[in-house]
Amino acid sequence: MSTSKTNNAVPDSVPDNTAELRQPMELDRQILHIKTLYEATRELSNAVKPSAVLNTFLPIAMGPLGLTFGFGVMRRAGAMRVAMLGLGASDKTQFDKRGELLVDKFFPSNKTKPTISSPTVLAGQHLSYSADVPTGTHVIAVIPLDKDSHVVLGFGPKLTGEAFSDVEIDLLNGLVNILSTALKKACGEQDLNERNTHLETSLVQTQEAREALNRRAFQLRTLYEATLELSAINEPTALCNAFLLTLMGTFSFSTGWIALYGPSDTEPDVAYRGPEPDCLTYLAHSGRDKVLGQFVGLKDKMPQRSQSVFLENAGARADLPLEADVAMLFTLNNDWRGCIGLFSPLSDGAMSPDMHQLFLSLVGTFMVTLGNAKHTQLIHDLNSDLAARNVELQNTLDDLTSARQEIGLLSEAKEAIIGLVQGEVLRVFRASWFDVSLIILAGIVLGGLFNFSSPSGIDLVPKSFLEDPPEMVAAKNTLHLAEGGAVIVDARPSEFFKQGHIKGAISLPEDMFSFVYSMKLSSLDPAIPIIVYGRNLSRHYDVDVARELTELGHEKVLVFDGGLDMWEEAGYEVEK
Amino acid sequence: MINTIKKIVMHPWIALGFRLYIGGLFVFAAMYKINYAAEFATTIASYQIVPYWAVNALAVFMPWVEIICGGLLILGIRVRSVSTIIAGLLVVFTVAIFINLLRDAPISCGCFHTVEDPISWWTILRDVTWIGMTMHIYYFDSVLQTDQLFLGKLKRIHS
Numbered sequence: 237m238s239t240s241k242t243n244n245a246v247p248d249s250v251p252d253n254t255a256e257l258r259q260p261m262e263l264d265r266q267i268l269h270i271k272t273l274y275e276a277t278r279e280l281s282n283a284v285k286p287s288a289v290l291n292t293f294l295p296i297a298m299g300p301l302g303l304t305f306g307f308g309v310m311r312r313a314g315a316m317r318v319a320m321l322g323l324g325a326s327d328k329t330q331f332d333k334r335g336e337l338l339v340d341k342f343f344p345s346n347k348t349k350p351t352i353s354s355p356t357v358l359a360g361q362h363l364s365y366s367a368d369v370p371t372g373t374h375v376i377a378v379i380p381l382d383k384d385s386h387v388v389l390g391f392g393p394k395l396t397g398e399a400f401s402d403v404e405i406d407l408l409n410g411l412v413n414i415l416s417t418a419l420k421k422a423c424g425e426q427d428l429n430e431r432n433t434h435l436e437t438s439l440v441q442t443q444e445a446r447e448a449l450n451r452r453a454f455q456l457r458t459l460y461e462a463t464l465e466l467s468a469i470n471e472p473t474a475l476c477n478a479f480l481l482t483l484m485g486t487f488s489f490s491t492g493w494i495a496l497y498g499p500s501d502t503e504p505d506v507a508y509r510g511p512e513p514d515c516l517t518y519l520a521h522s523g524r525d526k527v528l529g530q531f532v533g534l535k536d537k538m539p540q541r542s543q544s545v546f547l548e549n550a551g552a553r554a555d556l557p558l559e560a561d562v563a564m565l566f567t568l569n570n571d572w573r574g575c576i577g578l579f580s581p582l583s584d585g586a587m588s589p590d591m592h593q594l595f596l597s598l599v600g601t602f603m604v605t606l607g608n609a610k611h612t613q614l615i616h617d618l619n620s621d622l623a624a625r626n627v628e629l630q631n632t633l634d635d636l637t638s639a640r641q642e643i644g645l646l647s648e649a650k651e652a653i654i655g656l657v658q659g660e661v662l663r664v665f666r667a668s669w670f671d672v673s674l675i676i677l678a679g680i681v682l683g684g685l686f687n688f689s690s691p692s693g694i695d696l697v698p699k700s701f702l703e704d705p706p707e708m709v710a711a712k713n714t715l716h717l718a719e720g721g722a723v724i725v726d727a728r729p730s731e732f733f734k735q736g737h738i739k740g741a742i743s744l745p746e747d748m749f750s751f752v753y754s755m756k757l758s759s760l761d762p763a764i765p766i767i768v769y770g771r772n773l774s775r776h777y778d779v780d781v782a783r784e785l786t787e788l789g790h791e792k793v794l795v796f797d798g799g800l801d802m803w804e805e806a807g808y809e810v811e812k
Numbered sequence: 813m814i815n816t817i818k819k820i821v822m823h824p825w826i827a828l829g830f831r832l833y834i835g836g837l838f839v840f841a842a843m844y845k846i847n848y849a850a851e852f853a854t855t856i857a858s859y860q861i862v863p864y865w866a867v868n869a870l871a872v873f874m875p876w877v878e879i880i881c882g883g884l885l886i887l888g889i890r891v892r893s894v895s896t897i898i899a900g901l902l903v904v905f906t907v908a909i910f911i912n913l914l915r916d917a918p919i920s921c922g923c924f925h926t927v928e929d930p931i932s933w934w935t936i937l938r939d940v941t942w943i944g945m946t947m948h949i950y951y952f953d954s955v956l957q958t959d960q961l962f963l964g965k966l967k968r969i970h971s
Binding site (some may be wrong): 772 | 846847848849850853854856857858859860861862863864865867868869871872873874875876877878879881884886890892893894895896897918919950959963966967969970
């Protein structure tokens with residue numbers, strides 16, 4: 237403990253001549269001082285708040301010393317606390333105004349290093365001249381508590397008017413030190429209490445934040461799960477069923493329904509979960525007007541595209557097609573509007589704002605997913621239609637291709653036919669080897685047939701060409717035989733006979749054979765040799781006549797194939 | 813004047829007259845030859861041009877070729893082909909007569925009957941005239957043709 241004593245500030249008031257009297261008085265005073273210190277220690281230890289410590293300290297310090305007034309100014313963390321005893325209201329006002337200056341005088345706030353590091357007591361009458369303290373202040377004690385907390389104490393003169401003795405100054409020092417300790421303790425406890433309070437507040441706030449986070453996590457998880465579940469569904473009615481189940485599970489309702497109505501020529505998408513399955517059919521067939529009527533009733537509050545609105549009015553909810561404790565109208569687009577209704581909650585109590593928000597978020601997710609499903613369905617329908625059109629187009633293309641091929645074939649056939657016809661026409665109107673051949677062939681066929689069937693038909697090939705050649709004789713032998721009595725027959729036509737013939741020859745043309753034979757040779761002895769001659773390139777008259785003569789029984793019919801020409805060449809006689 | 817004469821000479825109706833005349837001539841000539849094939853064979857042989865193994869066949873078939881050609885010529889069917897055949901036959905006949913005239917063969921023409929006047933240069937002239945008529949038919953005949961009646965419109969077909 238450090239103390240500071242004033243030197244010659246207060247004169248000693250105890251007389252020196254009464255040593256015996258002074259001894260017990262000194263002892264009593266010491267006892268009093270010790271009691272005072274003990275009392276101060278005990279009292280101040282009970283005080284909790286620094287202001288209470290200060291208020292408690294003043295009477296304890298002033299009483300034993302018999303002081304007229306006392307005050308204490310404490311600056312703690314920028315706040316000023318003033319305690320007074322024995323001063324008036326004006327002094328209180330003075331401290332309120334100038335207390336800060338008083339403390340600042342001993343503990344300047346602009347100095348980082350404190351000028352006074354321990355409790356110090358200053359005593360002397362000169363202190364009363366300061367304008368910052370009440371008039372008559374004889375003792376000032378300054379106590380540094382910590383960096384931001386400082387205390388300035390002041391005491392007035394004694395009631396007896398005596399000056400402060402050293403012992404009394406020591407007592408004040410002791411009391412100030414006790415006060416310093418008590419204040420530090422009180423400040424520490426107060427800081428601790430404040431920190432505890434702050435900690436408790438922070439704990440409560442943390443707990444609340446945690447609960448809020450849990451709620452938010454629940455909402456986000458619900459949203460995530462709903463989004464995950466709904467995003468996997470592309471069929472609107474199935475989507476409504478799944479979402480309804482999610483809503484009923486999340487908000488604990490036993491009955492729920494969703495109805496989505498589009499243009500009048502389309503089937504609505506409805507879902508119902510509850511005790512009456514017939515409600516589903518009712519929603520589908522009779523719910524349209526009631527639901528759409530609610531939209532009309534909302535007027536300017538009507539949800540627009542991709543918007544939703546709670547149906548707060550119980551009367552309006554009563555007009556819905558099915559009962560609903562919570563109802564929400566929503567709009568996908570200008571064509572599709574719907575309503576969600578939840579009925580018969582499993583737990584009591586109104587829906588909290590968070591749940592309202594969750595409901596809105598879920599419905600928002602549902603609308604987005606439903607819109608996507610509608611788009612998917614539309615795309616699917618368009619794709620199906622496109623596929624059907626593609627099939628039709630493919631069929632048409634196939635037909636066109638087939639028709640084109642057919643046209644190509646027909647064109648080729650046409651060209652071929654035209655070419656053929658034109659060729660034939662040209663052939664018809666010009667000389668053609670084909671026609672010539674055909675005509676000749678027709679002549680051959682008709683001639684053959686007619687000759688075959690006609691009684692006057694002839695052999696196509698002469699018999700002389702097919703038969704064995706008759707016996708031939710040379711010119712010399714002919715002459716020899718003729719000289720021996722043989723008859724020479726000229727078989728050529730009579731015109732040739734007339735032009736010239738072998739001398740002595742008989743004209744026997746083939747075409748007049750019967751007549752001439754009967755006239756000239758019928759009486760001839762068959763044994764007499766007959767020599768026939770006469771042939772040319774085109775006819776072997778001699779062979780034909782010889783054959784007929786042989787057939788008539790003449791035994792030796794010979795043919796002189798050299799004819800008249802060889803006869804003349806041989807130099808034999810010709811008759812003309 | 814020349815053009816007028818040329819037009820008259822080249823007139824299709826002249827060709828029609830020639831066509832009917834030549835056609836009728838051949839039909840008439842062929843009818844006798846068909847009925848008397850043996851005699852016609854003798855006539856052919858008398859010309860001494862055809863090999864003896866082919867004479868009979870020629871006597872049987874040729875009249876039928878003639879009568880078909882004559883009939884087709886009258887009807888106006890395949891006029892040019894028929895004209896070609898008839899002209900060919902007439903050329904052959906003319907050459908044969910010419911050869912036999914050179915040979916001084918005592919034969920008749922045999923064109924219509926077996927017994928006729930002997931062949932002469934007049935016969936050659938007659939046959940040459942007929943050849944001329946046939947050529948006229950070939951080049952200028954275009955009216956009253958059966959082919960024209962039935963196939964003439966097909967000429968208008970274009971691709």
